[in-house]
Amino acid sequence: MSNARYDTIIIGAGMSGLAAGIRLAQYDQRVLILEKHYLWGGLNSFYKRAGRRFDVGLHALTNYVPKGTKGAPLSKLLRQLRLRHDDLELAPQSYSEIAFPGTKLRFSNDFELFRSEVHERFPHQIEAFERLVAELDAYDMFSPPDTDISAREVLKDFISEPLLVEMLLCPLCYYGSAREGDVDWYQFAILFKSLFNEGFARPEGGIKPLLDLLIKRFAELGGELRMRTGVDAIVHKDGECQGVRLADGTELEANCVLSSAGWAETMRMTGDELYDTHVNEEEIGKLSFIETIFVMDKTPAQLGHDTTIVFFNDSTEFDYQRPKTLIDPRSGVICCPNNYQAKTPLKDGLYRVTTLANYDRWKELSPEAYSEAKLQSVEAALQTAAPFSFDPRPHEIERDCFTPLTVERFTGKMAGAVYGASRKRLDGRTPLENLHIIGTDQGLLGVTGSMLSGISIANRYALVPN
Amino acid sequence: MTRDEIILAVKDIITTIAPDEDLDGLNNTDPLRDQIELDSMDFLDIVMELRKRYGVQVPEEEYGVLNTLDGCADYLLPKLEGQELKMVNA
Numbered sequence: 142m143s144n145a146r147y148d149t150i151i152i153g154a155g156m157s158g159l160a161a162g163i164r165l166a167q168y169d170q171r172v173l174i175l176e177k178h179y180l181w182g183g184l185n186s187f188y189k190r191a192g193r194r195f196d197v198g199l200h201a202l203t204n205y206v207p208k209g210t211k212g213a214p215l216s217k218l219l220r221q222l223r224l225r226h227d228d229l230e231l232a233p234q235s236y237s238e239i240a241f242p243g244t245k246l247r248f249s250n251d252f253e254l255f256r257s258e259v260h261e262r263f264p265h266q267i268e269a270f271e272r273l274v275a276e277l278d279a280y281d282m283f284s285p286p287d288t289d290i291s292a293r294e295v296l297k298d299f300i301s302e303p304l305l306v307e308m309l310l311c312p313l314c315y316y317g318s319a320r321e322g323d324v325d326w327y328q329f330a331i332l333f334k335s336l337f338n339e340g341f342a343r344p345e346g347g348i349k350p351l352l353d354l355l356i357k358r359f360a361e362l363g364g365e366l367r368m369r370t371g372v373d374a375i376v377h378k379d380g381e382c383q384g385v386r387l388a389d390g391t392e393l394e395a396n397c398v399l400s401s402a403g404w405a406e407t408m409r410m411t412g413d414e415l416y417d418t419h420v421n422e423e424e425i426g427k428l429s430f431i432e433t434i435f436v437m438d439k440t441p442a443q444l445g446h447d448t449t450i451v452f453f454n455d456s457t458e459f460d461y462q463r464p465k466t467l468i469d470p471r472s473g474v475i476c477c478p479n480n481y482q483a484k485t486p487l488k489d490g491l492y493r494v495t496t497l498a499n500y501d502r503w504k505e506l507s508p509e510a511y512s513e514a515k516l517q518s519v520e521a522a523l524q525t526a527a528p529f530s531f532d533p534r535p536h537e538i539e540r541d542c543f544t545p546l547t548v549e550r551f552t553g554k555m556a557g558a559v560y561g562a563s564r565k566r567l568d569g570r571t572p573l574e575n576l577h578i579i580g581t582d583q584g585l586l587g588v589t590g591s592m593l594s595g596i597s598i599a600n601r602y603a604l605v606p607n
Numbered sequence: 608m609t610r611d612e613i614i615l616a617v618k619d620i621i622t623t624i625a626p627d628e629d630l631d632g633l634n635n636t637d638p639l640r641d642q643i644e645l646d647s648m649d650f651l652d653i654v655m656e657l658r659k660r661y662g663v664q665v666p667e668e669e670y671g672v673l674n675t676l677d678g679c680a681d682y683l684l685p686k687l688e689g690q691e692l693k694m695v696n697a
Binding site for chain 2: 168169209211212217220221223225596597600604605
């Protein structure tokens with residue numbers, strides 16, 4: 142190996158990798174972040190097209206709390222990275238809604254709106270809902286259970302009205318369940334708090350200014366970031382991780398390696414033996430999405446739509462599965478970034494519509510069929526989404542679409558699984574000493590969650606020398 | 608460093624990691640956690656800053672001694688003998 146030894150090497154310059162990198166560089170570690178792609182951000186990246194900058198994943202930064210809120214995940218994150226709340230320039234949402242046929246539940250960054258909406262629409266469930274809220278308030282996020290528990294089953298113990306159960310599951314699945322048909326109860330508790338008790342905001346200018354801030358901080362602290370540098374293999378001996386080998390054959394030594402590539406993806410880098418022993422292919426994420434972004438000559442508000450995010454479902458039952466066909470247009474998410482209360486309004490009107498998609502069906506298409514399928518899929522999605530919002534097509538200036546294949550190409554996530562593997566590794570441990578998992582497959586999701594994932598695993602394994 | 612200087616040093620570290628907390632009214636005897644918002648991540652940072660600024664190692668099983676300002680002073684007094692106080696947030 143070369144003599145350039147690092148304290149810590151981090152695989153991936155997404156939210157978790159950058160946050161972990163800042164933490165370690167803050168305490169004078171020699172840290173290197175390796176990113177395969179030519180842009181940073183991972184699942185929360187950005188790109189330019191026809192002179193416009195688009196966010197890849199960002200609908201909302203969840204876990205939003207106002208400046209000065211004590212003890213909230215966002216506050217902990219800011220403190221750990223020595224950032225000020227104002228640095229993030231967060232614009233809070235107007236309000237969002239869960240929309241099923243004939244029933245809507247609005248919610249905002251003030252939990253009382255959601256509470257009153259549930260009370261009004263489901264008067265027979267008031268006590269049940271309040272018992273659920275009390276249970277979730279008391280839930281200890283720092284002691285995750287050892288086994289997976291079905292939120293669907295737990296909810297049935299509290300709530301006897303099936304429609305309310307479905308309506309609670311819909312946004313929480315869409316914003317972070319890697320499990321088909323359900324969400325793990327531990328994740329449910331975290332997500333409920335991050336969506337309903339806390340709330341949504343959008344960094345002014347989208348994800349790029351936030352990423353720029355993280356990159357700048359990391360560089361100021363002496364951290365090293367290499368772009369377009371994929372890791373070919375994780376080098377190990379006698380059960381101990383020793384470093385990484387790059388695509389060009391260079392080997393880099395490190396005392397510790399943190400990987401945000403995903404569980405199966407990371408095991409693959411360690412070689413066939415560990416992959417075969419420790420990867421259950423059933424657990425590779427099955428859930429992926431297709432999203433179309435419309436740029437419009439009018440803002441959503443000008444078209445009568447004030448809602449920030451709509452989680453819609455076209456029947457009384459919510460089916461969160463990998464679809465059998467290319468997409469499942471029966472449910473989805475509509476995001477209108479203009480409807481955050483930004484200091485500087487966005488130049489164009491934007492409309493994003495997201496539905497579930499099947500990676501395998503997209504993968505088998507020829508290039509011509511792929512383009513055609515994108516067109517047809519958005520027509521199908523809008524047929525369901527427009528009645529819950531409006532039709533963006535008459536105001537369209539431009540559109541762009543990403544599929545599960547796009548996600549896979551730019552993030553390296555197998556099967557374009559946005560929320561990663563169905564089984565999370567909450568303790569971050571792997572079969573190798575000094576190799577740890579951060580990010581999506583560790584278990585905390587979203588912008589805030591993934592940064593906290595990087596921070597907590599870095600603190601636990603990489604910061605304090607053994 | 609004297610006892611009083613050590614308490615100043617620890618307060619200066621807390622100012623760095625928790626800039627929004629008001630430390631004027633802190634007493635030396637009650638647990639810090641009861642007086643201001645500090646969680647286990649913050650205590651880790653106190654330990655890391657002590658190491659960074661003064662080269663002091665606090666093993667994980669001894670973090671509990673940092674619970675109060677008096678506890679910090681007792682524990683750190685012999686370890687910081689002969690060192691100068693370094694104020695970052697003066």
